[in-house]
Amino acid sequence: MAESSRADRVEHAPANVISIRDLRTRCSRCDIRELCLPVGLDASALRQLDEVVTTRRRVKRGEALQRAGDAFSTLCAVRVGTFKTTVLAPDGREQITGYQMSGALLGLDGIASGRHRCDAIALEDSEACVLPFERLAEVARAVPALQQSLHRLLSREIGRDQQLMLALGKLRAEERLAAFLVNLGERHRARGFAASEFVLRMTRAEIGNYLGLELETVSRLFSRFSREGLLQVEGRIVRRLDIEGLRKRSGERC
């Protein structure tokens, strides 16, 4: 079952589980803390959060951080790398529901039922901090600022999902891809990288899956945008992304 196909779980592959202590790194010193759960926490709250986050996991490209159906007990915060989350229809069709970069919190959908509801697959070699949820909830009761952070993260996830629904329900193919690229560019910018030059971590098929399109449609749209000077593209490498031009083509959002 899912248990065995999953990448390095704490119990099964201790080599890939890293004690935070060993690395002498903590949320309080993490360079992505302003993108992650610690946003807005003061020094004392951060110290308490340090006590919650005790391990990390390395996940190789293609491996799963979590599988739908797994028992839920921890959230994972992406530290390095990129993940995709996917939900499965009963007939086997799969929908990618998001791409998560550093700072994102994975597993929030598992709280409700006590089982993970989606797969999280690494798109490149990645690293995530493990947050035992019960422990986190406990600390959140004592630290209002952390409670607020957690509420905000859950709420932000809902807002993001609504934006994707809007894209899937109302935008045409060209608008969806334009919005997706603008969004990717902005997420790179938020992480201190150029918004207009980056490497796609996902295939055309994965972009299409996420946007409710076929891979051929995505490929044709890249060609069109390239022809029209909205970007330069060589395989997965995107250059000179014209954010404003694309925003106009997107009906302005994703």
Add this chain to the structure above:
Amino acid sequence: MAESSRADRVEHAPANVISIRDLRTRCSRCDIRELCLPVGLDASALRQLDEVVTTRRRVKRGEALQRAGDAFSTLCAVRVGTFKTTVLAPDGREQITGYQMSGALLGLDGIASGRHRCDAIALEDSEACVLPFERLAEVARAVPALQQSLHRLLSREIGRDQQLMLALGKLRAEERLAAFLVNLGERHRARGFAASEFVLRMTRAEIGNYLGLELETVSRLFSRFSREGLLQVEGRIVRRLDIEGLRKRSGERC
């Protein structure tokens, strides 16, 4: 601005705001408590929740319980009636992101930014309990069971959104409507009504908007399902809904 077009706010239309005390009703005695925030709370936790929920609001058909952009300070729990929530694209296109029946909690997407991100419009004369969020969060810190309920509700919302993304991204028109009807039937059943006989509270256009389809497509599909004996439909009245038959036509989910 939005403020003035909104239905009966506490400050502006006290006539429509009802003190819970006056009605001598509480969460602890509410007949939908097993569909709402109180799920799984014990007597003592319920008593504390009673202290949070002090007012109700009546909202007439077509009026807004909340508007995108409004300052966020309260959640609302649907007591009677039905709402739709909609998000707006910058160019004015609108996507319905959900239909909420009794027990649903509205406003969760506003926690992140402190502003509501969607409109909530009553589809029939409705009534909602008002939950001041700061107060609720405070009580949740003291009452772990309530904290857990709140986390679960937020998480469940994320799960629901993912199912809609799956429908919008991967299902064909016929499958989307079939899944929608099965889902509606089951929600009626969960509320003690027949799963196969109900009145639609939304127009064909609204169903289409929610499912990423045009109203004509929805109308044609109703005719097709009716022709094939999967349901009987007279305007908004649906009878003899064949749940199993429709489930098969849905690729099995929504």
Add this chain to the structure above:
DNA sequence: CGGAGGTTTGAAAAGAGTCAAAGGTCGTGG
């Protein structure tokens, strides 16, 4: 350096959208 997997492009098909028109229903005001 060999092959699997990923990408591009074309041509044809299909599903859903658009436009149009007519009939139905509901709620409100007279």
Add this chain to the structure above:
DNA sequence: CCACGACCTTTGACTCTTTTCAAACCTCCG
């Protein structure tokens, strides 16, 4: 309480975007 108007629904005919199928090429990893 009835009539009118606004809005909703149905159905047909046609259009068009996107999918499907196919083939060739690329490229990157082991």
